[in-house]
Amino acid sequence: MDDKRPLILVVDDVAMNRALLSDVLSDKYNIIEAENGNEALLLLRERTSEISLVLLDMVMPERDGMEVLTIMNKNGWINEIPVIMISGETAHALIEGAYMLGVTDFIGRPFDEMVLKNRVNNTIRLYKKQKSLSDLVLNQIYEKTRNNSMMVTMLSHIVEFRNGESGMHVLHINTITEMLLRELTHRTKKYQINRNNIGIICTASSMHDIGKITIPDKILNKPGKLTPEEFEIMKNHTVNCAQMLDAVPVGKDEPLMKYAYEICRWHHERWDGKGYPDGLKGDEIPIAAQVVSIADVYDALTSERCYKPPFTHEKALEMIHNNECGVFNPILMECLDAIADKLVMALQTFDWSKQADKDFFYIADAMMNDQRHPIYNQAFRQFIDERKKCHFFESTLNGILFEYTYTPSVMKLSSKASQKLGLPKTIIFEENKTNGVDNLQDKTSNENLEKIQKILRRHTALKDKPFLVKQTFNIDGKSTPCNVKVLQIWTHPQNENPVLTSAYGYIDTLQ
Amino acid sequence: MTLSEFYSSLGESLDAVLERLRMESRVAKYLGLFLNDPSFSELKTAFANNDAKMAFRAAHTLKGVAANLGLNKLSASSSELTEDLRPEAFTANSQALFEKVEADYTAAVEGIKQLD
Numbered sequence: 161m162d163d164k165r166p167l168i169l170v171v172d173d174v175a176m177n178r179a180l181l182s183d184v185l186s187d188k189y190n191i192i193e194a195e196n197g198n199e200a201l202l203l204l205r206e207r208t209s210e211i212s213l214v215l216l217d218m219v220m221p222e223r224d225g226m227e228v229l230t231i232m233n234k235n236g237w238i239n240e241i242p243v244i245m246i247s248g249e250t251a252h253a254l255i256e257g258a259y260m261l262g263v264t265d266f267i268g269r270p271f272d273e274m275v276l277k278n279r280v281n282n283t284i285r286l287y288k289k290q291k292s293l294s295d296l297v298l299n300q301i302y303e304k305t306r307n308n309s310m311m312v313t314m315l316s317h318i319v320e321f322r323n324g325e326s327g328m329h330v331l332h333i334n335t336i337t338e339m340l341l342r343e344l345t346h347r348t349k350k351y352q353i354n355r356n357n358i359g360i361i362c363t364a365s366s367m368h369d370i371g372k373i374t375i376p377d378k379i380l381n382k383p384g385k386l387t388p389e390e391f392e393i394m395k396n397h398t399v400n401c402a403q404m405l406d407a408v409p410v411g412k413d414e415p416l417m418k419y420a421y422e423i424c425r426w427h428h429e430r431w432d433g434k435g436y437p438d439g440l441k442g443d444e445i446p447i448a449a450q451v452v453s454i455a456d457v458y459d460a461l462t463s464e465r466c467y468k469p470p471f472t473h474e475k476a477l478e479m480i481h482n483n484e485c486g487v488f489n490p491i492l493m494e495c496l497d498a499i500a501d502k503l504v505m506a507l508q509t510f511d512w513s514k515q516a517d518k519d520f521f522y523i524a525d526a527m528m529n530d531q532r533h534p535i536y537n538q539a540f541r542q543f544i545d546e547r548k549k550c551h552f553f554e555s556t557l558n559g560i561l562f563e564y565t566y567t568p569s570v571m572k573l574s575s576k577a578s579q580k581l582g583l584p585k586t587i588i589f590e591e592n593k594t595n596g597v598d599n600l601q602d603k604t605s606n607e608n609l610e611k612i613q614k615i616l617r618r619h620t621a622l623k624d625k626p627f628l629v630k631q632t633f634n635i636d637g638k639s640t641p642c643n644v645k646v647l648q649i650w651t652h653p654q655n656e657n658p659v660l661t662s663a664y665g666y667i668d669t670l671q
Numbered sequence: 672m673t674l675s676e677f678y679s680s681l682g683e684s685l686d687a688v689l690e691r692l693r694m695e696s697r698v699a700k701y702l703g704l705f706l707n708d709p710s711f712s713e714l715k716t717a718f719a720n721n722d723a724k725m726a727f728r729a730a731h732t733l734k735g736v737a738a739n740l741g742l743n744k745l746s747a748s749s750s751e752l753t754e755d756l757r758p759e760a761f762t763a764n765s766q767a768l769f770e771k772v773e774a775d776y777t778a779a780v781e782g783i784k785q786l787d
Contacts, residue, residue, distance in 0.1 A: 174732050176704050180739060183697065219731045248735030250750075251757075270738040270746075272691040 165190045166212035166284050171200040171228065172246075173220040181215055181246070184273050185280060197223025201231055204241070211241055212284050216263070218247035218254065226254075229261035238262040240291070242283045246271060309363060316366040319373055322380065329459055330366045335506055336455035337365040343495040344451070351447040357415060364419035365452045368427050371401025383467060398425050399437045422446040427453045432487040443489075454492050457485045462507075473504050505575060560635075560667040564616050566660050571612070577667070580635045581608045589613075604634035616663055620648050635669060643668045672785045674699060680782055681744065688741030701740055702783050708736060711776050718769055726765075727756035733772070737779075745775040 171194045172178045182191040194200035218225040232238040245258045248269035255266050264283050316330040341358045379390045401424035411417040426449035433441030461476035560577040569589040578585040582605030620627050626647040632639050645666045650658045678685040710733040717726035734749035752768040
């Protein structure tokens with residue numbers, strides 16, 4: 161079967177009617193048939209993004225055409241999959257009802273073959289155009305978000321570079337800010353933060369220190385303690401940044417600008433009112449600035465600086481709790497405690513290439529749920545759902561998950577897998593290296609990696625069936641017998657030998 | 672009997688059908704399939720079982736199928752029966768309307784069986 165041909169779902173309880181329609185249309189289209197409403201809905205659910213058009217009968221057993229339409233409305237399918245109703249029905253009210261439920265067209269019986277073909281062609285062409293436009297918009301937004309977040313990251317790196325810092329600081333703050341805000345929204349509705357502005361605040365957080373470009377080098381990078389005069393100058397990075405942002409001629413009403421201003425100006429304020437530059441107290445300090453402030457302090461404590469070694473996670477938390485580095489909103493302290501364990505993991509395994517994608521998902525998710533201008537893209541929506549589903553299933557599994565692509569040779573591990581096997585989350589195998597990666601912390605994790613590689617080098621018969629291997633791994637420092645289940649995915653390019661593209665694995669500890 | 676003779680014998684026109692379905696072979700094929708279409712026997716069963724809902728659906732289907740094949744008399748009588756049964760209850764007219772459908776159906780089927 162040619163995959164390029166559009167797929168039409170023909171729904172009719174009468175075999176003869178289905179046969180006639182598919183007879184007329186099968187020279188240009190692929191046809192699947194359903195003989196009642198329930199079957200049609202099942203097919204629609206399974207193949208939402210493949211089906212280009214539904215030809216729907218009105219009177220059927222097991223849910224009639226109107227019920228199918230009602231459910232297509234409820235699921236939003238009607239926005240993306242056009243429906244042409246074909247019926248001998250002549251009752252005006254029923255035909256009007258079908259239009260109200262969103263059918264694109266109504267064709268009465270007996271139908272004319274030529275008219276039917278043309279209406280089908282036109283409808284499919286029109287929807288295809290709409291679909292490619294919505295894809296185009298999504299792609300452009302994706303590109304734009306990527307570029308935006310790359311620009312912001314570059315900007316903030318420039319500041320950090322001058323500061324002699326690694327550039328990881330902004331990325332860490334971004335992560336900590338996001339986790340704190342998510343936790344905060346679970347605890348209180350007081351601050352009116354939703355998923356959209358979490359993304360924006362995180363982006364704005366990257367800019368918290370851009371005011372430092374106004375601070376002279378010899379103060380910014382002075383290894384010893386600053387004199388009181390020097391410290392006064394240093395403190396100016398907050399108001400200086402606020403001034404710079406104020407002078408930006410565009411974007412005054414944009415949330416990003418508003419958050420960036422708040423964060424830059426007030427991330428050194430203190431809950432007790434003894435901070436700078438304005439001595440704001442309590443919730444006079446905007447919540448975005450409060451959150452970034454605590455994120456900044458935590459990351460500064462746990463990182464190495466020219467004037468201090470890094471403190472441990474525990475020590476940093478203790479110092480924050482003892483108000484040694486400022487005074488914070490009690491609810492944010494609670495949030496910090498709540499995310500403490502996850503935080504260590506998140507910062508160690510931070511993958512910054514995913515940062516832009518994350519912003520994109522925030523925006524795309526919000527756009528699809530926009531009441532006024534919803535974007536209809538079933539394939540994308542399904543993809544988001546699948547993604548959430550995967551995360552969920554992964555989180556409920558006790559075993560260890562990995563996936564591997566053969567070209568390029570990259571292995572990805574779930575967070576849990578990475579932790580248990582002592583391996584990084586993403587491993588890139590280079591061809592000329594025998595053992596894949598250097599710098600593995602210890603021998604046992606290296607052994608784990610070699611064992612997985614050995615399993616990946618097996619070639620199964622070309623079946624989409626998983627195979628099972630018994631293997632011991634070093635998990636949490638103990639040699640543990642495991643069952644490893646691997647599914648290999650093959651593609652079959654035309655006239656060539658099948659190619660192994662990827663593999664998915666599940667390691668189940670036998671205890 | 673040729674297709675054209677068949678339609679004439681029923682007081683219908685092959686040309687009108689061909690305008691919609693294009694090919695004689697297609698018309699002949701679906702007339703053949705019509706012999707196995709269960710709509711009429713379902714209608715009969717529904718009347719026997721006093722099942723007005725099923726009768727409505729069967730009459731509705733028969734109306735559409737007959738219309739597609741240019742069996743206009745059968746389609747018209749089925750249509751009348753369909754409207755009669757739309758409230759999904761039998762009326763005083765139902766039986767008479769059904770007998771009309773049965774007569775049109777029998778005439779069509781007898782003719783189809785004599786096609787070359």
